[in-house]
Amino acid sequence: MKKLTLIRHAKSDWSDEGLRDVDRAINERGWRAARVIGNWMAEQRLLFDLVLASPAVRVAETLDGLVEGYGRKLEPEIDKRIYLASSVTLIEVLRDRGGAAEHVMMCGHNPGMEDLVLDLVPDNGAGGPREDVEEKFPTASVAEIALDIDDWADLDNRKGRLKRFTRPRDLAPDLGPQYLR
Numbered sequence: 370m371k372k373l374t375l376i377r378h379a380k381s382d383w384s385d386e387g388l389r390d391v392d393r394a395i396n397e398r399g400w401r402a403a404r405v406i407g408n409w410m411a412e413q414r415l416l417f418d419l420v421l422a423s424p425a426v427r428v429a430e431t432l433d434g435l436v437e438g439y440g441r442k443l444e445p446e447i448d449k450r451i452y453l454a455s456s457v458t459l460i461e462v463l464r465d466r467g468g469a470a471e472h473v474m475m476c477g478h479n480p481g482m483e484d485l486v487l488d489l490v491p492d493n494g495a496g497g498p499r500e501d502v503e504e505k506f507p508t509a510s511v512a513e514i515a516l517d518i519d520d521w522a523d524l525d526n527r528k529g530r531l532k533r534f535t536r537p538r539d540l541a542p543d544l545g546p547q548y549l550r
Contacts, residue, residue, distance in 0.1 A: 371516040372472040373463070373489075373529070374415065377482045378423070379403045379431040379509040391452060395430045402509035402537035402544050403431045407438020409540050410511075418470035420444065421462060423451040423477045431509065432476055443474075451477045456484035460524055467521025479506055486512045489529035498534035507546075510536040 379399030395403070422428050422445035432443055450462050459481050467473055475482075483506035490499050502512060514529040538545030 371467070371470075371518050371521065371524075373514045373516055374417065374472065374474045375482050375485060375512040375514070376406070376431070376435070376474065376476045377479055377506055377508055377510050378425065378427045378476060379434060381427045381508075391425045393425070393427050395427050395434070398544065399427070399431070399508065400434050401541075403434025404438040405537050405541045405544065406509050406511060406535070407435035407440075409535060410435065410439045411441070415472075417443070417472050417474040419467070419473045420446065421451060421466055421473060421475045422447055423453075424449055425452055425478070428476050428478075445476070451475065451481075453478050454481045456481055456488045459485045460488075460526075463524050464522050467524070470521070473521075482506055482512070486514065486529075486531065486534075488526045489514055489516070489524075490531045491527045498531045501534050501536075502531070507536050507538070509544075510534065 379395040379402050381393045381399065382396040420443050422432060424447050432445055436443055448462050448466060450458055483502060486502045492499060512534050513532040515532055516529045518524055518528055
């Protein structure tokens with residue numbers, strides 16, 4: 370059994386429209402959401418053997434914000450394939466890079482993160498967290514998946530069980546959409 374924690378980058382800053390997409394940072398709301406999620410990760414005692422990340426600035430800053438709340442250093446391995454990747458590509462990255470890790474964290478972008486959850490976790494029609502992901506995988510949200518595999522090379526669709534899906538607004542209601550201006 371392997372574990373996969375997927376984190377979508379925090380809310381990005383669109384104030385400089387001249388920036389390349391990969392160079393966009395996160396905004397103040399994004400920093401706050403990342404710290405809130407980091408605090409929650411510490412409370413849950415989540416530990417990762419491997420952290421894989423997109424090269425985007427907003428992903429690096431999301432991880433920095435997580436660390437502020439988490440209180441533990443994260444040493445991400447950057448993989449260019451994660452940037453704006455499809456679910457198929459993300460599965461390839463995990464197969465290639467998972468190695469001996471038992472618990473992998475991957476920080477990246479939508480729609481790939483959302484699609485990966487929906488591809489790995491079968492729809493049992495019972496609602497719950499998978500249905501929440503299907504509705505939307507908001508920025509700075511976390512999906513935790515238990516995988517029925519012994520080796521990352523065996524990762525394939527429908528091999529997972531979504532243990533929980535946590536959004537910043539679940540932890541701090543003022544980070545929810547009703548508070549957006």
